[in-house]
Amino acid sequence: MDAQSATPLSTFDKLDPQKRGRVLEESLAEFAEHGYHQASVNRIVGRLGIAKGSLFQYFGSKEGLFRHLFSRALEEIKTPLKAIRDADTGEAFPLRLRRVFVEGAAFARSHPLIWRVYRRMVTQDGFPLREQLLSQVRGEALTYFRELVEGGQTRGEIRPEVDPLAAAFLIEAALDRALTAQDSPLLDAGFGLSSNDESTRRARLAALADMLSRGLMPPTGDTNAPRAHD
Amino acid sequence: MDAQSATPLSTFDKLDPQKRGRVLEESLAEFAEHGYHQASVNRIVGRLGIAKGSLFQYFGSKEGLFRHLFSRALEEIKTPLKAIRDADTGEAFPLRLRRVFVEGAAFARSHPLIWRVYRRMVTQDGFPLREQLLSQVRGEALTYFRELVEGGQTRGEIRPEVDPLAAAFLIEAALDRALTAQDSPLLDAGFGLSSNDESTRRARLAALADMLSRGLMPPTGDTNAPRAHD
Amino acid sequence: MDAQSATPLSTFDKLDPQKRGRVLEESLAEFAEHGYHQASVNRIVGRLGIAKGSLFQYFGSKEGLFRHLFSRALEEIKTPLKAIRDADTGEAFPLRLRRVFVEGAAFARSHPLIWRVYRRMVTQDGFPLREQLLSQVRGEALTYFRELVEGGQTRGEIRPEVDPLAAAFLIEAALDRALTAQDSPLLDAGFGLSSNDESTRRARLAALADMLSRGLMPPTGDTNAPRAHD
Amino acid sequence: MDAQSATPLSTFDKLDPQKRGRVLEESLAEFAEHGYHQASVNRIVGRLGIAKGSLFQYFGSKEGLFRHLFSRALEEIKTPLKAIRDADTGEAFPLRLRRVFVEGAAFARSHPLIWRVYRRMVTQDGFPLREQLLSQVRGEALTYFRELVEGGQTRGEIRPEVDPLAAAFLIEAALDRALTAQDSPLLDAGFGLSSNDESTRRARLAALADMLSRGLMPPTGDTNAPRAHD
DNA sequence: TATGAATGAGTCTTCATTCAT
DNA sequence: CATGAATGAAGACTCATTCAT
Numbered sequence: 001m002d003a004q005s006a007t008p009l010s011t012f013d014k015l016d017p018q019k020r021g022r023v024l025e026e027s028l029a030e031f032a033e034h035g036y037h038q039a040s041v042n043r044i045v046g047r048l049g050i051a052k053g054s055l056f057q058y059f060g061s062k063e064g065l066f067r068h069l070f071s072r073a074l075e076e077i078k079t080p081l082k083a084i085r086d087a088d089t090g091e092a093f094p095l096r097l098r099r100v101f102v103e104g105a106a107f108a109r110s111h112p113l114i115w116r117v118y119r120r121m122v123t124q125d126g127f128p129l130r131e132q133l134l135s136q137v138r139g140e141a142l143t144y145f146r147e148l149v150e151g152g153q154t155r156g157e158i159r160p161e162v163d164p165l166a167a168a169f170l171i172e173a174a175l176d177r178a179l180t181a182q183d184s185p186l187l188d189a190g191f192g193l194s195s196n197d198e199s200t201r202r203a204r205l206a207a208l209a210d211m212l213s214r215g216l217m218p219p220t221g222d223t224n225a226p227r228a229h230d
Numbered sequence: 231m232d233a234q235s236a237t238p239l240s241t242f243d244k245l246d247p248q249k250r251g252r253v254l255e256e257s258l259a260e261f262a263e264h265g266y267h268q269a270s271v272n273r274i275v276g277r278l279g280i281a282k283g284s285l286f287q288y289f290g291s292k293e294g295l296f297r298h299l300f301s302r303a304l305e306e307i308k309t310p311l312k313a314i315r316d317a318d319t320g321e322a323f324p325l326r327l328r329r330v331f332v333e334g335a336a337f338a339r340s341h342p343l344i345w346r347v348y349r350r351m352v353t354q355d356g357f358p359l360r361e362q363l364l365s366q367v368r369g370e371a372l373t374y375f376r377e378l379v380e381g382g383q384t385r386g387e388i389r390p391e392v393d394p395l396a397a398a399f400l401i402e403a404a405l406d407r408a409l410t411a412q413d414s415p416l417l418d419a420g421f422g423l424s425s426n427d428e429s430t431r432r433a434r435l436a437a438l439a440d441m442l443s444r445g446l447m448p449p450t451g452d453t454n455a456p457r458a459h460d
Numbered sequence: 461m462d463a464q465s466a467t468p469l470s471t472f473d474k475l476d477p478q479k480r481g482r483v484l485e486e487s488l489a490e491f492a493e494h495g496y497h498q499a500s501v502n503r504i505v506g507r508l509g510i511a512k513g514s515l516f517q518y519f520g521s522k523e524g525l526f527r528h529l530f531s532r533a534l535e536e537i538k539t540p541l542k543a544i545r546d547a548d549t550g551e552a553f554p555l556r557l558r559r560v561f562v563e564g565a566a567f568a569r570s571h572p573l574i575w576r577v578y579r580r581m582v583t584q585d586g587f588p589l590r591e592q593l594l595s596q597v598r599g600e601a602l603t604y605f606r607e608l609v610e611g612g613q614t615r616g617e618i619r620p621e622v623d624p625l626a627a628a629f630l631i632e633a634a635l636d637r638a639l640t641a642q643d644s645p646l647l648d649a650g651f652g653l654s655s656n657d658e659s660t661r662r663a664r665l666a667a668l669a670d671m672l673s674r675g676l677m678p679p680t681g682d683t684n685a686p687r688a689h690d
Numbered sequence: 691m692d693a694q695s696a697t698p699l700s701t702f703d704k705l706d707p708q709k710r711g712r713v714l715e716e717s718l719a720e721f722a723e724h725g726y727h728q729a730s731v732n733r734i735v736g737r738l739g740i741a742k743g744s745l746f747q748y749f750g751s752k753e754g755l756f757r758h759l760f761s762r763a764l765e766e767i768k769t770p771l772k773a774i775r776d777a778d779t780g781e782a783f784p785l786r787l788r789r790v791f792v793e794g795a796a797f798a799r800s801h802p803l804i805w806r807v808y809r810r811m812v813t814q815d816g817f818p819l820r821e822q823l824l825s826q827v828r829g830e831a832l833t834y835f836r837e838l839v840e841g842g843q844t845r846g847e848i849r850p851e852v853d854p855l856a857a858a859f860l861i862e863a864a865l866d867r868a869l870t871a872q873d874s875p876l877l878d879a880g881f882g883l884s885s886n887d888e889s890t891r892r893a894r895l896a897a898l899a900d901m902l903s904r905g906l907m908p909p910t911g912d913t914n915a916p917r918a919h920d
Numbered sequence: 921t922a923t924g925a926a927t928g929a930g931t932c933t934t935c936a937t938t939c940a941t
Numbered sequence: 942c943a944t945g946a947a948t949g950a951a952g953a954c955t956c957a958t959t960c961a962t
Contacts, residue, residue, distance in 0.1 A: 011925065038267050041953060051927045056954060058925095122417070131416060138419050166437045169411075169421050170404055177403035186361060187352070189368050191399045207396045214444075241942075271936060281944040283938085292936065471921075497728050501957060511923040513959085522957065582877070591876060598879050626897045629881050633867035634860055641859075646821060647812070649828050651859045667856045675905020701946065731932065741948045746933065748946095 012058035012068075023048060023058070028069050032116040036066060036127050063129075070121075070133060073114040080107050081144065093152040094213040100148070101175055101205040105193075108179040119180055145171045174208055242288035242298075253278060253288070258299050262343040265350045266296060293359075300351075300363055303344040307367075310337055311374065323387040324443040326378065331405055331435040335423075338409040349410055368402075375401045404438055472518035472528075483508060483518070488529050492573040495580045496526060523589075530581075530593055533574040537597075540567055541604065553617040554673040556608065561635060561665040565653075568639040579640055598632075605631045634668055702748035702758075713738060713748070718759050722806040726756060726817050753819075760811075760823055763804040770797055771834065783847040784903040786838065791865055791895040795883075798869040809870055828862075835861045864898055 012020065026047045030039045041062055045052045059065035084103050091099070108115040121127045121134060145168035152158035158167075181188040182201065188194035192204045242250065256277045260269045271292055275282045289295040314333050321329070338345040348367070351360055375398035382388035388397075411418040412431065418424035422434045472480065486507045490499045501522055505512045519525035544563050551559070568575040578597070581590055605628035612618035618627075641648040642661065648654035652664045702710065716737045720729045731752055735742045749755035774793050781789070798805040811817045811824060835858035842848035848857075871878040872891065878884035882894045 014925085035267075037265075040951080042951075051925095052953090053927060053955075054925075060954095062953065134416055135419070138417065142419055162441070163437060165421055166434065166441065169407070169419075170438055170441055173407035174400055174403050177399070177406070181399075186364055187368065189365070189372050189399075191395055204396065207393060208400055211392070211396065211400055211442075244942095270934085272934080275945095282936090282946095283944055284942090286937065287943075474921095495727075497725075500955085502955080505924095512925095512957090513923055514921085516958065517922075594876055595879070598877065602879050622901065623897055625881055626894065626901060629867070629871075629879075630864055630898055630901055633864050637859070637863035637866070646824055647828065649825070649832055649859075651855055664856065667853060668860055671852065671856060671860055671905070672901075673905055675901070675903055704946085730930085732930080741946095742932090743934080743948055743950095744946075750933095752932065 015058075023050075023055075024069065024072070027055075027065055028073075028113045028117065031066060031069065031120075032113040035120045041065075067129060070117070070129065073111070073117065074133075074137065076111065076114065077107070078140075093148075093155075093157040094210060096148065097171070097209040097213055098206050101178060101209045102202055104175055105179055105182055105201065105205055109182060112183055115179065115183070141172055142168045144168075171212060174212060178205060178208055245288075253280075253285075254299060254302065257295055258303075258343045258347065261296060261299065261350075262346040271295075297359060300347070300359065303341075303347065304363075304367065306341065306344065307337070308370070323378075323382040323385070324440060327401070327439040327443055328436050330378070330401075331408065331439045332432055334405055335409055335412055335431065335435055339412065342413060345409065345413070371402055372398045374398075401442060404442060408435060408438055475518075483510075483515075484529060484532065487525055488533075488573045488577065491526060491529065491580075492576040501525075527589055530577070530589065533571075533577065534593075534597065536571065536574065537567070538600070553608075553612040553615075554670060557631070557669040557673055558666050560608070560631075561638060561669045562662055564635055565639055565642055565661065565665055569642065572643060575639065575643070601632050602628045604628075631672060634672060638665060638668055705748075713740075713745075714759065714762070717755055718763075718803040718807065721756060721759065721810075722803040725810045731755075757819060760807070760819070763801070763807065764823075764827065766801065766804065767797065768830070783838075783842040783845075784900060787861070787899040787903055788896050790838070791868065791899045792892055794865055795869055795872055795891065795895055799872060802873055805869060805873070831862055832858045834858075861902060864902060868895060868898055 012023075015023070027044050030044045030047070034040070039062075041052065041055060044065075045055055048055075055065065059068055080103065084100055118137070121130055127133075142165075146164045149158060149162065149164040149167045149171075153160055153162070153164070177187075178193055181191065181193040183194065185194045192200050195201055195204075242253075245253075257274050260274045260277070264270070269292075271282065271285060274295075275285055285295065289298055310333070314330055351364060372395070376394045379388060379392065379394040379397045379401075383390055383392070383394065407417075408423055411421065411423040413424065415424045422430050425431055425434075472483075475483075487504050490504045490507070494500070499522075501512065501515060504525075505515055515525065519528055540563070544560060581594060602625070606624045609618055609622065609624040609627040609631075613620055613622065613624070637647075638653055641651065641653040643654065645654045652660050655661055655664075702713075705713070717734050720734045720737070724730070729752075731742065731745060735745055738745075745755065749758055770793065774790055808827070811820055817823075832855075836854045839848055839852065839854040839857045839861075843850055843852070843854070867877075868883055871881065871883040873884065875884045882890050885891055885894075
C-alpha cells in the first residue's frame, strides 16, 4: 500500500538484523531530535560508525530513509489502534473513549521517537511527504473517531444532533494535544500529563475523555434515564 | 520582560519607520514560509534589497532577528485577547466561549504570518527560544482559559467538580487545532474550518465551542441546556 | 597489437557467450550515452543485473572495460573499410570517393554506439587511452586515404601537384564531419545528412565527395587560376 | 543577446579587475583541460586560492560559471571573424578563403583555451548548454561561409551549380579540423598544422584552402584538355 | 567464481557570519 | 553607518574499487 516509496533498496533487507535494527533506531532518533531538514545524514552515519555511502546504498537518499522509517512507524501504529477498536466488548461510549485515550497515550509513550517524528511532520511545511503521509494518517484517525461516535449514536449513547465529524475533530484535537503534552513538560504546562507517575497521567487522560463525553452524552437530566443506575 | 533578547542593537530603532516596517514584514514572511532553520538570511536581504551586513548590524544574528520578531508578535497577540476577556458584558459562558473561538480565529486569519511562525515553533525542537517563548505563551493562554472557567464556576455556569486546569487544557487544545485547521485544508480534512465562506467557518467554530460547553455545564435537570437564560 | 590492454582477465572468456555478448553491448551503450567519465559502472551492472564485483573480475577496472570494448570495436571497423578499399574494380576516383563516403556513412549508421564512443574519444582529453587509440585509428584512416589519392595520381585521375597527405587530411575531415552530422541534427544544421530519407542522405554525401573531387571553382579553361603550373 | 544566462551575479563585476582576470583565466583553463563534467570547482578555487563560496557568489553555480566563460568567448570570436568578412577588398575567392583559414587559425592559436572548450562542447553530449550554444555558433559559422560562397557565385568565381549550403558545410568541416589539428599533434598526424614554424603552418592552411577552391581532379573532366598548352 | 556490502574521498552547493572599505 | 566580498564548515549525494563470504 505505501510500498512504492518505503521499500529500501534491497541491500538493506539483507543486512544483519542487529545492524539493521541499529540503523533504524539511530536514524529515527536523529529525525526525532532534529526534524527532517535539520537531521543530518553525516550525524547519522557518525552515530552508527558506518560509511556515508552505506546509508545511501540502503535507502537511496535522505528522503528514502525517512520514507522507510515513516511507513514502518505507520504499520506499528495501526495494529494497536485497530485492536482497541475491535475489542468491542459492549463497553459504553465514555469508557471506550477513556480506553482510547489511555491506550493511545501508552503507545505514544512506548514509541516516543515515532510520535515525535509524526508530530513534527504535522507542522513542518518543508517535509518531503507531508501532504501524502499526513492526509493518510489524519484521514484514518478521523474516520476512526467518526465511526466511534456514529456507533455511539446508534446505541443512543450520544445525542443524535451531534455532528459526528465535528465530534471526531474535537476528540482528535484533544487526544493529539494530550499525547504531545505527555512528553513535553513545556506543553503540559503543569497539567500532569508529563508526570512520571502513571496513575496521575491516567487520571488526567480520563478527566479529558470524560469532559468530552459529558458534552456528547444526552442531557441526562431528562427523565426516563435508561442508565440512571450506572 | 523578554527584553534581554528582543532588543535590537539600537541601530534598528533609528531607521526610517517605513524601512523598519518592511524589514520586519519580509523577515516574518521568510520565517513563516520556511521555519526557523530553513529560513535564509540571504533570501531575506534579497527580498529587501539591503546589504547582508545591515541585518546583522540591526539584530546581531539570525537568532536575534527571530527573537525580535517574536516578541513583537507576542505584544500584538496579547492586546486583542485581553480585549475579549475584559469585554465582560455579563455574557453567559457558552457565548463567551464562542466569542473566544470566533475572535481567536479572526486574529489568526488576519495575522497569518505570526500564527504560522508560532505554530512552527510549537513543534520544532530546534528553535532557538522555543522553551522560553513557548512556556510564556502557553502559560498565558492556559491562565486565560482557567480564569474563564473559574469565573464560570463562580457564576454557577460550570459544574463545580470540573477541574479548571483540565478544562483550560481542553479548550486550548480545541482552539489551537481549530486555528491551525483554518489555514490548512490538509489538517481541516473536510471539516470546513478552512472554507472560504466566513459563515461556514463561524458555524464550525461555534459547533466546537458548544460541544465543549455542553460537557462543562451542570447536568441541568432543566431541559434545553446552554442557553437557559439568554 | 593492442593486446596489452585489451585482454580481459581470462575469466571473461569463459563466460556463456550470450551473457558475454550482453555485457559488451550494455557497456558500450553506457559509454556511448555518457562518455568515459560520465559513464557509471553502477549503471552498467544495473542494466545487466550482475554483481558489481563481476565486472571488476572480468576487466579489472573501468578503464580495462573500456579498453576491451574499444579494441573490439576497432577490429569491427577495420574489416569493412578494407573491403571497400580492396573492392578496387577499376572505378574512377570520383566514384570511389563517393563509395567511401556512402559506405562509411552506412557503417557509422549501423554501429551508432561504436561511432559515438569514437567521436567522444576524439575530443575528450580525459580519456584513458586517447593518445594510443587515437593515433592508431587516425593513422590508419589517413594512410588509407593517402593511398587512395596516390593511386589516383598514378592513374592520372588526380592532379600530380596535389599533396597526398593534404588531400587525405581534407577527405578525412569531410568524412568525419559528415558521419558526425548524420546522427546529430544539431551538427547537421539543416544540410540533410541527418535526414531519415536514405536517398537524401546519399545525395548529400555524393555532393560532398564530388565537391572534393572537382573543387568549388569553375573548370577554368582560363588562365589565371591559382597557379596552374606549380 | 546571450545576456540572460551569462550575466554574473553582479558581485563579480565589482571585483578588482586583476583578480577578475585571474578567475576567468584559471576557470577557462580548468574547463579546457577537463571538459565540463570533469572540471572541478574544488580545483578551480584551489588554483585561485580563494574560498569555495566565493566562486558560487560570483556565478551561482558551476553551470553559471561556464555560461559566463562561454559567452565571453563568443564575443571575442565574433569580432575578428566579422572583420575578415567585412575587409572586402575586392579579393578573389581563393585568396579570401586562404585568409579565412589563416586568420581563423591565428585566432584559435592565440585563444587555445576558448578553442578547446568549444571543441569539447561540440562532442560532449552532457554539456549543459550544448544545444543552445552549439546551434548558435554553428549557425553563425555556416551562414558566414554560405554568404561567402554565394558572393563568389555572384561574381562568377564559383561554379553556379555548387550548392552553397553544401560548400559551407565542407569548408566548415575542413577549417574546424585544421584548427583542431593545430594544437594536437595527435590529430595533426604529421601533416604539419601543429608545427611550431609559422610559415609551415601557413603553407598547410593555404594548401587546404586551395584544394577546396580547385578540387582534387585535373582542371577539366573534359578530355580535350583545354590547358594542354599551359 | 560470483557476489554485493562497505568504503571514503570526491562532487556541487548553501549559509550565517565577519570585517575592511 | 552601510556595504557586500570573503569565508569555510557543513550539507546531500556519487562512485570506482575492494574483499570477506
